[in-house]
Amino acid sequence: xxxxxxxxxxxxxxxxxxxxxxxxxxxxxxxxxxxxxxxxxxxxxxxxxxxxxxxxxxxxxxxxxxxxxxxxxxxxxxxxxxxxxxxxxxxxxxxxxxxxxxxxxxxxxxxxxxxxxxxxxxxxxxxxxxxxxxxxxxxxxxxxxxxxxxxxxxxxxxxxxxxxxxxxxxxxxxxxxxxxxxxxxxxxxxxxxxxxxxxxxxxxxxxxxxxxxxxxxxxxxxxxxxxxxxxxxxxxxx
Numbered sequence: 001x002x003x004x005x006x007x008x009x010x011x012x013x014x015x016x017x018x019x020x021x022x023x024x025x026x027x028x029x030x031x032x033x034x035x036x037x038x039x040x041x042x043x044x045x046x047x048x049x050x051x052x053x054x055x056x057x058x059x060x061x062x063x064x065x066x067x068x069x070x071x072x073x074x075x076x077x078x079x080x081x082x083x084x085x086x087x088x089x090x091x092x093x094x095x096x097x098x099x100x101x102x103x104x105x106x107x108x109x110x111x112x113x114x115x116x117x118x119x120x121x122x123x124x125x126x127x128x129x130x131x132x133x134x135x136x137x138x139x140x141x142x143x144x145x146x147x148x149x150x151x152x153x154x155x156x157x158x159x160x161x162x163x164x165x166x167x168x169x170x171x172x173x174x175x176x177x178x179x180x181x182x183x184x185x186x187x188x189x190x191x192x193x194x195x196x197x198x199x200x201x202x203x204x205x206x207x208x209x210x211x212x213x214x215x216x217x218x219x220x221x222x223x224x225x226x227x228x229x230x231x232x233x234x235x236x237x238x
Contacts, residue, residue: 006084017043133151149198154193
């Protein structure tokens, strides 16, 4: 088979490695950082120019990305298109009937990319979530005011990480970074945010799954501690 993979950094690497070593498949992939290891393992990485097209996240590039993928599929006779970047779930709409497609639909990807949407979905099915303390836009004059710390701030509709705000100094630092164009992550202060209650001693559990013929298959689970150090206005650890 001929496979095109559109991934986040090192996402699905072991799967791609296994497929490439099988020798019966041609595996093509975008990349982040360097490509020497992937190439040495038999994975065909895209050219720098093509890689730039696939990695660009802005909506303005959707037509260009769709056109590129369509041409790539036709030129390399791609059988399977695997899309691990939820920001490019629109490709499902365009290619689900043309090739075997592995990846979320646009509405499914919204559960990952739109935190407020996911929160409301959880609330409707009875899953407990932290209470919302405040909502608004990053550009609002009252940003960061009337808070009892610590709290968790999340972009409402843009796929960016949550940030723990532990004190007034963190809020001041966030405002400083806004003026520099470094916060929020997208650089757009007209984005909406919401602030939730902070839960102490929280263990984050990630569950990775696929849906096969309408049934869920859990592929991997992991628990993460230390998010209080990782998700800070100036990241302390990675």
